[in-house]
Amino acid sequence: xxxxxxxxxxxxxxxxxxxxxxxxxxxxxxxxxxxxxxxxxxxxxxxxxxxxxxxxxxxxxxxxxxxxxxxxxxxxxxxxxxxxxxxxxxxxxxxxxxxxxxxxxxxxxxxxxxxxxxxxxxxxxxxxxxxxxxxxxxxxxxxxxxxxxxxxxxxxxxxxxxxxxxxxxxxxxxxxxxxxxxxxxxxxxxxxxxxxxxxxxxxxxxxxxxxxxxxxxxxxxxxxxxxxxxxxxxxxxxxxxxxxxxxxxxxxxxxxxxxxxxxxxxxxxxxxxxxxxxxxxxxxxxxxxxxxxxxxxxxxxxxxxxxxxxxxxxxxxxxxxxxxxxxxxxxxxxxxxxxxxxxxxxxxxxxxxxxxxxxxxxxxxxxxxxxxxxxxxxxxxxxxxxxxxxxxxxxxxxxxxxxxxxxxxxxxxxxxxxxxxxxxxxxxxxxxxxxxxxxxxxxxxxxxxxxxxxxxx
Amino acid sequence: xxxxxxxxxxxxxxxxxxxxxxxxxxxxxxxxxxxxxxxxxxxxxxxxxxxxxxxxxxxxxxxxxxxxxxxxxxxxxxxxxxxxxxxxxxxxxxxxxxxxxxxxxxxxxxxxxxxxxxxxxxxxxxxxxxxxxxxxxxxxxxxxxxxxxxxxxxxxxxxxxxxxxxxxxxxxxxxxxx
Numbered sequence: 340x341x342x343x344x345x346x347x348x349x350x351x352x353x354x355x356x357x358x359x360x361x362x363x364x365x366x367x368x369x370x371x372x373x374x375x376x377x378x379x380x381x382x383x384x385x386x387x388x389x390x391x392x393x394x395x396x397x398x399x400x401x402x403x404x405x406x407x408x409x410x411x412x413x414x415x416x417x418x419x420x421x422x423x424x425x426x427x428x429x430x431x432x433x434x435x436x437x438x439x440x441x442x443x444x445x446x447x448x449x450x451x452x453x454x455x456x457x458x459x460x461x462x463x464x465x466x467x468x469x470x471x472x473x474x475x476x477x478x479x480x481x482x483x484x485x486x487x488x489x490x491x492x493x494x495x496x497x498x499x500x501x502x503x504x505x506x507x508x509x510x511x512x513x514x515x516x517x518x519x520x521x522x523x524x525x526x527x528x529x530x531x532x533x534x535x536x537x538x539x540x541x542x543x544x545x546x547x548x549x550x551x552x553x554x555x556x557x558x559x560x561x562x563x564x565x566x567x568x569x570x571x572x573x574x575x576x577x578x579x580x581x582x583x584x585x586x587x588x589x590x591x592x593x594x595x596x597x598x599x600x601x602x603x604x605x606x607x608x609x610x611x612x613x614x615x616x617x618x619x620x621x622x623x624x625x626x627x628x629x630x631x632x633x634x635x636x637x638x639x640x641x642x643x644x645x646x647x648x649x650x651x652x653x654x655x656x657x658x659x660x661x662x663x664x665x666x667x668x669x670x671x672x673x674x675x676x677x678x679x680x681x682x683x684x685x686x687x688x689x690x691x692x693x694x695x696x697x698x699x700x701x702x703x704x705x706x707x708x709x710x711x712x713x714x715x716x717x718x719x720x721x722x723x724x725x726x727x728x729x730x731x732x733x734x735x736x737x738x739x740x741x742x743x744x745x746x747x748x749x750x751x752x753x754x755x756x757x758x759x760x761x762x763x764x765x766x767x768x769x770x771x772x773x774x775x776x777x778x779x780x781x782x783x784x785x786x787x788x789x790x791x792x793x794x795x796x
Numbered sequence: 797x798x799x800x801x802x803x804x805x806x807x808x809x810x811x812x813x814x815x816x817x818x819x820x821x822x823x824x825x826x827x828x829x830x831x832x833x834x835x836x837x838x839x840x841x842x843x844x845x846x847x848x849x850x851x852x853x854x855x856x857x858x859x860x861x862x863x864x865x866x867x868x869x870x871x872x873x874x875x876x877x878x879x880x881x882x883x884x885x886x887x888x889x890x891x892x893x894x895x896x897x898x899x900x901x902x903x904x905x906x907x908x909x910x911x912x913x914x915x916x917x918x919x920x921x922x923x924x925x926x927x928x929x930x931x932x933x934x935x936x937x938x939x940x941x942x943x944x945x946x947x948x949x950x951x952x953x954x955x956x957x958x959x960x961x962x963x964x965x966x967x968x969x970x971x972x973x974x
Contacts, residue, residue: 575899
């Protein structure tokens with residue numbers, strides 16, 4: 340690279356890790372959050388609120404099991420309501436974690452090393468939150484295992500020509516691979532915690548979880564191979580998951596669903612909302628735990644740029660949907676567009692355009708891209724916008740299809756809201772616990788970023 | 797067979813560069829049964845201690861093939877053999893509809909093989925290992941780098957090997973009890 344370019348890019352980029360750190364200080368600083376730092380009052384308050392919301396979720400689900408899904412706002416023609424909206428929203432949020440840990444690893448974006456661990460944790464908890472919804476939406480959740488192919492006395496098997504069945508396999512594979520990827524990444528750090536703690540019980544727990552990892556060169560070699568291959572497998576997987584989720588809609592003939600733009604635009608939307616969630620978590624975490632040295636301005640900037648790019652893909656998707664509504668000449672498609680703009684759900688549609696397209700354009704301004712407060716705000720707006728997008732797709736498409744005789748309206752009940760807010764509580768409660776029990780930043784991958792880690796042949 | 801009371805001799809270094817150089821010198825000197833420990837993956841270190849055959853990719857390939865076949869054949873058998881159902885007039889063996897699950901099963905089996913294959917080849921989980929008997933070894937997961945010559949090596953000699961390692965100017969040398 341010619342010298343003048345080098346200097347401008349160097350000046351342009353904040354460092355991935357602030358200078359002055361050594362292997363020892365990186366280890367101490369990250370493991371101290373788990374091992375020595377006492378839990379603050381703020382942590383207890385935050386965890387307490389999240390825990391109460393989790394209890395509210397259990398209450399809402401318990402009542403649901405007792406009464407059935409009639410307590411929700413779902414009726415015919417809107418059979419999919421909040422449960423599917425929230426399922427798609429949560430699964431989408433999970434996608435950023437895999438993008439950061441797998442795709443950016445393959446692209447050798449080493450800045451990912453300080454945010455991949457908690458982004459993967461975010462993926463796991465988001466997928467767990469997502470999984471609740473289809474399982475309880477089937478109406479008789481105690482027989483949800485019928486979705487899996489197992490030899491039953493009934494002699495029947497799942498219907499593999501249905502995208503809903505593909506979804507079962509895509510999401511359960513995704514959950515399994517994400518959990519394994521996260522755990523494999525944790526093994527060397529668990530060994531570090533095992534060696535750093537003075538508490539005998541903790542030593543046992545971390546020792547068991549680390550599987551006796553000792554950092555042998557042979558082990559590291561196989562470990563890196565396995566990690567890289569998992570990243571290579573997770574990359575097409577994550578793209579397939581939201582593609583299959585979009586098939587749940589696109590394969591149906593409902594106007595507003597039956598379109599080929601869905602797979603790419605669902606994947607882009609997933610990454611869009613996922614990075615928004617990453618920022619909403621990273622900004623407070625780096626502030627509270629003093630991790631500005633590791634999660635630097637560079638990470639905020641890069642995440643903001645990813646949101647800007649994926650946000651524009653999503654905007655293109657909306658544009659094509661509207662264009663095809665007009666260009667196809669199909670009266671039902673045209674009506675779907677008209678109904679979005681002028682129908683009873685017009686307000687959510689305009690809010691969606693404002694949240695997902697207009698407000699995020701402020702990220703073109705460099706000053707706002709590097710301001711944590713502005714980014715936190717914009718990320719929140721994007722998360723609301725992406726939730727509205729799924730609401731528009733699920734509810735507004737279903738409520739007025741072909742015949743006026745089958746039109747209807749959907750009004751969410753308090754049980755819908757309690758379940759949705761409850762999963763947010765469960766997600767946050769899991770994140771709070773994760774921060775205190777496991778290293779939120781990958782310690783061994785941070786060590787490799789230090790200049791001392793370089794080896795000349 | 798009588799167990800050797802000594803598992804090996806271990807030298808401690810400050811930097812990954814020192815460890816790679818020491819591993820290179822030790823291997824060059826004819827020591828075959830050696831190992832190196834570092835708090836993060838050090839590029840080229842495995843090659844320096846004479847490790848060249850990594851079977852993880854083969855395990856993953858086999859896992860992926862088995863997963864893909866399982867996925868496809870499962871759907872074929874269930875939809876076309878065990879209980880054929882007429883769904884929208886599609887043939888019982890409607891292969892394009894089976895591709896998604898075949899793909900997912902390929903990924904699932906390959907991923908599981910990568911994780912469990914790597915752990916099995918590494919002999920993990922193994923909660924106890926003689927190297928943990930060295931008190932300074934706790935630093936191997938923080939900021940120190942270790943090289944060990946196993947007592948099973950043909951060239952191993954308690955005094956000579958110790959002298960050899962001392963010549964590499966390590967930070968400390970310890971005998972590892974087995």
